[in-house]
Amino acid sequence: MKSKKKLQRILLPLALTLILIGIGVAVWLAASGAGKNRHAEIKDAANTNFPLRVDFVDVGQGDGILIRCGNETIVIDGGERDYAGAFVAYLRNEKVSDISCYIASHPHNDHIGAAPAVFSAFNVHMLMTTAFSELNTPTNVSYEELLTAVEAERDCEVLFVKAGDTFTFGELSLQIFAPVSESTNHNDMSIVVKATYGDVSFLFTGDAEFESEQAMLDAGFDLRADVLKVGHHGSSSSTTPAFFRAVDPAAAVISCGKDNVYGHPHREVLQMFENAGISVYRTDRDGTVTICSDGVDLFVRRSY
Template sequence: MVQFPDGRNMLVDAGNNDDGPAVVSYLKSRGVSRIDYLVATHPHEDHIGGMDNVIRAFDIGQVYMPRVTTTTKTFEDVLLAVKEKGLKISSARAGVTVLDQENLKVNFVAPVGTGYEDLNNWSAVVRIQYGSTVFLLTGDTEAQSEEEMLASRANLKADVLKVGHHGSSSSTTPAFLKAVAPKYAVISVGAWNDYGHPHKETLAKLANAGVQVYRTDRDGTVVFTSDGKNITVEKLGSTIRPRAPDTGSMVAPAAPVTPTRSGGGYIGNKNSRKFHLPSCSTLPAEHNRVYFKTREEAISAGYTPCKRCNP
């Protein structure tokens, strides 16, 4: 959620399907009645699941989405909400400018290319500059998109980095982190998530670079405020209902458990339409899984192999 000095609002993504009402409630608690710029970074359920609720609850200005589609009901729900409101979708891609005023500029620096096999690399990356302060919001961009942003010679330097892909080791490459050189990083991640995010490799890279890291699983809602020269940070704690009981201390996420379901030789992700080995570090949550006995069965069902575990 971004609030500009003149009162205009931008919302980038809207959480899971179940998060929609909570997102709407939070926005209303902040006095929001209109969202001038709505950005869906890419059509994964954990990023656009609550967006249909948001579209129906608020007056919406411009809608930005990358030019990629998927066949999920979640994506169809968003398109239906857009259609019901009579809204048009503008392309979110590198080079597109959302705002360009004297001391405020908002533009996209990714996706640079097209034809990505992984929906994550379609992620719209938003760069917001107010005065001398800069924020970079990266969606779920992975190494491929980061490399393309670097090759495009876009100005990636930022004070605040919204870390890509919930802190996964598939993002935040050393070269990209060096180019951004943030003072602060924030990782949007659910506590006790099934993926083990944020990965220790990413946390180590951020620590070694001297970046001050905030995490939503530990800090709750994090608010960064800029006066155009300086940035202040406020941790509001949990403003969204917890996903697991609060034990009073953080528990390291457990490693993915190899399923024991009979015949489950491969595990498919209903959202990404990729299939994995049971030992893969990026297995989906149980409700998003489909099991296949053979590799051929997965491929014939329209699933593609995960590039991480190479099933």
């Protein structure tokens, strides 16, 4: 009897310890995502009939992005003023009438030059922009025209967003990661937004450069995304190795003009994607790039 009790005294704690270790390992595996491929699979799209559809419209040297999820339509930028007609025509051709939210990433002509034309062509229900302090307020024509266009738009809610804000549009959730703080470099005032639908997410970075990328890393945001809209047209002033590792994308989209004078995208950025085996889509070579999702996988279509 005595030895049986002794055995129990040894075995019971041992069994409990093993159970606790087992639970610990299970929790760690779940938290780290080990054993499961986090990334959505990328396939060619036979059609674009999916609940989430993101068009990276070819607007030359600039950004123009159309996001549709259910009944919600979100537009980010639209390219230079010279491309405004083509961008509006693209949206009309896609049967856009109302825009739930227009995100003006930052006040440069290659992003918001087309904004006044978008506001006059469609009913825009919300504008997301950034607040600038008085001395840092942009003075360029594109920004002033955007403000005039917004004033003329009835019932357009204007939101000055900042890092940490979150929004929901139907089944699409938006998390704002930047700007974290004010910068006199207006590229670093770009609104950086992660859009998530089901298991897939896209990170739209505007022209955010090193300073903003570091601020997002320091803020500890979950930057991971399946698709990265590469910052600043693939310039080497964006996409630091640390930022790239944190996003850990499966696919990258670069919006830039054919033979642009800036040499975008820069070789070192392309090299980083190539070394990591990331699929890169470019509006200068692929034309408008459409990435759709059912919330699980990604389906890509190029216009060229």
